[in-house]
Amino acid sequence: MPPAKVDKKAKKDAFIRRFYELLSKYDSIALCTLENVGSLQLQQIRRSLGSNNIMVIGKNTVVRKAVQLKSADLPTDSKYDWYRQFGAPKPQLASLIPHLKNKIAYVFHNDPIFALKPKIESFVVPAPARVGTVAQKDVMIPPGPTGMDPSQINFFHALSISTKIQKGQIEITKEVQVCTKGKKIGNSEVSLLEKMNIQPFSYGMKCFSDYDNGEILTEEVLSISPSVILDAFAQNTLRIAAVSLATGYVTAPSVPHFIQNAFKDLAAIGMETGYKFKEIENAGQAVAVSAPAAKTETKAAAKPVVEEKPAEPEEDLDMGDLFG
Numbered sequence: 001m002p003p004a005k006v007d008k009k010a011k012k013d014a015f016i017r018r019f020y021e022l023l024s025k026y027d028s029i030a031l032c033t034l035e036n037v038g039s040l041q042l043q044q045i046r047r048s049l050g051s052n053n054i055m056v057i058g059k060n061t062v063v064r065k066a067v068q069l070k071s072a073d074l075p076t077d078s079k080y081d082w083y084r085q086f087g088a089p090k091p092q093l094a095s096l097i098p099h100l101k102n103k104i105a106y107v108f109h110n111d112p113i114f115a116l117k118p119k120i121e122s123f124v125v126p127a128p129a130r131v132g133t134v135a136q137k138d139v140m141i142p143p144g145p146t147g148m149d150p151s152q153i154n155f156f157h158a159l160s161i162s163t164k165i166q167k168g169q170i171e172i173t174k175e176v177q178v179c180t181k182g183k184k185i186g187n188s189e190v191s192l193l194e195k196m197n198i199q200p201f202s203y204g205m206k207c208f209s210d211y212d213n214g215e216i217l218t219e220e221v222l223s224i225s226p227s228v229i230l231d232a233f234a235q236n237t238l239r240i241a242a243v244s245l246a247t248g249y250v251t252a253p254s255v256p257h258f259i260q261n262a263f264k265d266l267a268a269i270g271m272e273t274g275y276k277f278k279e280i281e282n283a284g285q286a287v288a289v290s291a292p293a294a295k296t297e298t299k300a301a302a303k304p305v306v307e308e309k310p311a312e313p314e315e316d317l318d319m320g321d322l323f324g
Contacts, residue, residue, distance in 0.1 A: 015058055019066035019106075022054060022085035023093060026108040029211040034103035036133075036203040041123045045205060048119055067093050067100070068252045082309065092214030099209055099216065107207075113217070114225045117207045124204035129185050129193050137177035138201040139193070146196055155195070159188055173181040175222075192289060206322045 007299060015045030034057070046055055071093040074080045109116050129139070146163075156163045162173045178189050209266065210217040234307045237253045243263075267280050 005175040010166065012062055015062055016066045016069070019056060019058065020070055021084055021086060021107045023054065023066060023070040023090065026054075026110070027213040028109050029114060030098070030107040030109055030114065030116060030120070030207050031099060031209040031211070032105040032107060032207050033207040034105050034205065036127060037205055038203075041125065041204060042282055044123050045120055047117075048123070049109075051105065052111055053107055053116065054105045057104075058106075060102075060104065064100050064105065064138060066297075067096055071097075077177060082117070086095045092122045093211075096215055099211075105205060113207070113212075113222055117222050120205050120207055122204075126199040126218050127201045127203045128199045129179065129190050129201060131185060131190050133185055135181050135183055135185055137179075137181045137202050138177060139189075139198075141176045141178055141196065141198070143172050144175055145169055149210060149246070152195070156189075172233075191283060214224055 022176075042055075042057075049055060069080075069083065070086075070089060071091055072089055074083055074089070107116070107120065131281060145166065146169065150165050150168070150170060153163060153165070153170055156170065156172075161176050163170050164173055165171070178192060179185055207222055208219050210222055237311075240251055241253040241257055242249045243249075243256055263279070268273070270280050285302060309323075
């Protein structure tokens with residue numbers, strides 16, 4: 001029996017409806033690359049997202065249609081009645097349309113992106129170099145033995161790689177750069193890396209952007225955690241306070257320091273002149289109480305300790321008979 005034909009239009013409409021519904025419920029969408037990501041990795045990432053976050057993968061043309069529907073007023077045609085249950089349009093979604101390019105996974109999320117990004121990008125697998133792909137990084141082969149027999153030395157000569165025969169195998173004498181970051185990989189580079197059993201790259205999903213209620217956050221911003229922001233804020237607050245104290249210009253960060261310094265001056269004047277006020281009433285008493293104790297400790301420390309020697313036992317001397 002021949003397999004039943006899939007109604008492509010119905011499948012497309014179902015996807016648009018699902019995406020439209022998610023656009024209505026979520027205000028944050030992470031955009032992630034899908035280049036060279038396997039199905040097993042996708043399954044693992046889906047499971048790690050939890051119930052608060054949903055990953056959707058679809059053609060950009062269909063996604064664009066759903067975004068356009070949600071970002072504008074719906075047509076009056078009755079076939080759009082189903083969409084009306086999800087409320088008013090979101091015009092801010094129009095900022096998402098220019099970013100719908102290449103292979104993308106859309107992660108609708110409630111969790112903060114700084115916590116979600118490391119979770120998504122943790123599923124990475126090593127991968128060999130492939131012809132025609134762009135190198136992720138510079139790939140270097142250090143000098144040393146290759147484990148290949150001398151019969152294959154012509155292959156290295158064709159690539160202008162300096163070699164010698166050492167202990168029955170080919171040895172590279174100088175470090176060789178095989179791939180350059182950002183450039184396409186050729187047949188000879190792939191062959192060399194395969195012969196040496198090197199898998200120089202790794203593939204996984206990467207969050208390159210995040211839509212947040214109309215704002216598009218770049219990859220650099222996504223890596224900033226609240227702790228980094230708080231540290232930067234604290235450091236700059238200290239700098240402002242230091243400048244304020246040096247110039248005498250009062251700012252909010254410097255007010256506590258000005259008050260503290262003013263109190264120290266008042267306390268010093270009060271102690272010197274004998275004028276007491278509430279905050280320093282007990283200051284003199286504390287000094288007076290502590291002074292005798294300090295003197296006693298000083299005397300005790302200064303007094304030498306004389307060790308008593310144990311008394312020597314008297315010896316019973318035999319003097320003999322003096323009158324004998």
